[in-house]
Amino acid sequence: MSHPTVAVAVIRDNPPSIIVAEDFAVLHRALAVKLVARADRSIFTEELLQQLQEALLEEKWSDAVAMWIKHTGIPIDVYTEDVLTSDHFPAALLSAQMQFSPLFADR
Secondary structure, eight states: OOOOEEEEEEEOSSSOEEEEESSHHHHHHHHIIIIIITSOGGGSOHHHHHHHHHHHHTTOHHHHHHHHHHHHOOOEEEEEEEOOOTTTSOHHHHHHHHTTSGGGTTO
16 A cells, blocks of 8 residues: 655754655755745855855755755755554554564564
8 A cells, every 4th residue: 555755854953943845846945945045145145145046046946955055054854754644553453563573572
């Protein structure tokens, strides 16, 4: 059975934050809007500011995010993850399934 997936970005700032999107395309747009476009323009040189503006206007989302990461030094980890549902952890079978997990290997 196929399960839906999401795209996840972990922004390793202080404090860290997470952005969850339906796919990578939406995630790149969200990062561009939430991080790059909302950044304090005073932290960028005039040249970098122009490059960021051009990348955003040309919808080169990942280019803009990459420039933001390089300039700020704040790493971003990006993943895809399955959306977990009750199908993954059926209540009726969970106790029996756990008995075969590594934690119970010596029983």
